[in-house]
Amino acid sequence: MSHGNLLYPYINYKVAILAHASIGTFLSHYGWNSVLESTAHGVPVVAWPLNAQVLEEWGSCVELCRGNAPDSPALERERVAEVVEMVIGSMEMAAKTRQCVKKIQEMIAPALEDGGSSMNTLKEFFALLTLRDRTMPMKL
Numbered sequence: 001m002s003h004g005n006l007l008y009p010y011i012n013y014k015v016a017i018l019a020h021a022s023i024g025t026f027l028s029h030y031g032w033n034s035v036l037e038s039t040a041h042g043v044p045v046v047a048w049p050l051n052a053q054v055l056e057e058w059g060s061c062v063e064l065c066r067g068n069a070p071d072s073p074a075l076e077r078e079r080v081a082e083v084v085e086m087v088i089g090s091m092e093m094a095a096k097t098r099q100c101v102k103k104i105q106e107m108i109a110p111a112l113e114d115g116g117s118s119m120n121t122l123k124e125f126f127a128l129l130t131l132r133d134r135t136m137p138m139k140l
Helices: 008-019 032-040 053-058 077-088 092-112 117-135
Strands: 026-028 045-047 061-063
Touching: 008 032, 026 032, 032 045, 032 092, 045 053, 045 077, 053 061, 061 077, 061 092, 077 092, 092 117
Parallel strands: 026 045, 045 061
Antiparallel strands: none
């Protein structure tokens, strides 16, 4: 049985893209990984939220639309263009959003460093997976 990393290449590409200087914003459903990865790279987000309320309150997110329920209004290209312009354009809101995400980036940076709380938790998680793999192999 192979223990390959199916998602590993995707994660590497996503992080490399977010780290690129030409990236002005990131369209996201705003799950926790997207929050962490985009903010860690100082990239403001255009959110199609599942979890955007907190980030809107922080000023690092502009909501694109809400949910995917049948009664949700249709997402139109004009709305996408408007929101992206709000985040990466030359308007005052774009500058404020970038300032907010930069401040949050600086606040979370220690957690992502070696020895930081997020990295320690991730290492503990992988250690548990390794232990589980040795004691109870997962059957597919």
